[in-house]
Amino acid sequence: MKNSPSRFELYFSLLFILALLISAAAFLSGVHIGANRTEEKYNQLKLSSLSPDFTDSYQQQDVVTFYHTVFLPYREFKQEWLSGTDNQILSAKDFKQLAKLANDSYNEVLQASVFDSSPLLQQSQNNTLKSLHLFGTAASQAAENSTDAKMTAVRFTQDPFYQNAVKYGLMAQKQYYASMLKWGTKVSPSIPGQYSLPSILKLDEWKKLPLMVKNEAVSAVLLNSSYFSAADxxxxxxxxxxxxxxxxxxxxxxxxLQATVKHLQKTDAIRPQIFCQLKEQYGQKELLPQIPFFDET
Known part of the structure; x- marks a missing residue:
């Protein structure tokens, strides 16, 4: 018969098993802590990617530079385009000139710096380029289709390329005016950082809004109604x-506001740069960024 294990051997076995249990517990605890830390880092990365820091964005220099390099070239294009399509009948030669105008303006806006730190300005620039590209495409196709016969201006405005060009142009305009609110809210707490146009904005409520909010509201109405005008x-x-x-x-x-703008469109009561003529009466004391088109004579 084998001898029974000694007391020393029993103690040694128990201590060995206890050491294994402690090691296993420490390992599992380390895995748990490491997993938690990894999850925390991942959550921080998700938060930083979802909520980027734009503390240096929408400075006055940004909105002014954007005006000179993107908005003004498109504004001048728009005035020339509307003047060039003012006739009721357009020839192939007319459309070729319009296509060249759109392509030249596209290349000019394309050279502008990309506004990475100000997303609304970046989106506005992209939509401006889309608009100019589509205007050029619409005019080029019209030139080909009207080689033997002239095309009415009304028929041309029904072209899907033309209609999408207008849509992107008005979208770009709205984004630019929305970016002014981003600037304004940093300067004055009375200016909201963004504004959502209600389906019907009563004039009693309109009167209470700051000028920059009114402008952004109008840009939204123009987009919703596809109203393409030389007026700002x-x-x-x-x-x-x-x-x-x-x-x-x-x-x-x-x-x-919606009913009033619609009536003004029908009666052709809106003229470009009329704001500067009426500014002393209605907007002289209002906060505005130092953009040239707010002070044109």
Whole structure:
């Protein structure tokens, strides 16, 4: 018969098993802690990617530089384009000139710096380029289709390329005016960082809004109505305020911004740069970035 294990051997076996248990527990604890730390780092990365820091974005220099390099070239293009399509009948030669105008403007805007730190400006530049490209495509195709016969301006505006060009141009305009709010809220707490246009903006509520918010609201109305005009949003803002002050809005039973802008479009009551003529009456004391088109003479 084998001898029973000694007391020393029993103690040694128990200590060995205990050491194994402690090692296993330490290993599992380390895995758990490491997993938690990895998850924390991943969550931080997710948060940083979802909420980037734009503390240096939307400075006045950004919106002014954007005006000179992107908005102004498109604005000048728009004025020439509308002047070139003013005739009721357009020839192939007319369309070729319009296509060249759009392509030249596209190349000019393409040279502008990309505004990485200000997403709205970057999006506005991209949509401006899309608009110019589509205008050029629409005009080039019209030139080919009207070689033997002239095309009416009304028929041309029904072209899908043309309609999408207008849409992207108005979208770019709205994004630019929205970026001004981003700048404004850093300068004054009374300016909201963003504004959502209600389906019906009553004129009683409109009167309470800061000028920059009014301009952004008008840009949204223009986008929703696909109204392509040489006038800027602040021009329409000035006319709406003038109609309110003069009693014309009440006379024509206009009680919302949308209805008033629609009426002004129908009556052709909006002229480019009229804002600067009425600025002393309606916008002289309002906060605005130092963009040249707010002070044109």
């Amino acid at each position: 949003p602040q021009d329409i803002t000035a006319v709406v305020d003038y109609w309110l002050a003069s009693g014309k809005a009440k006379q024509y039973k206009l009680d919302s």
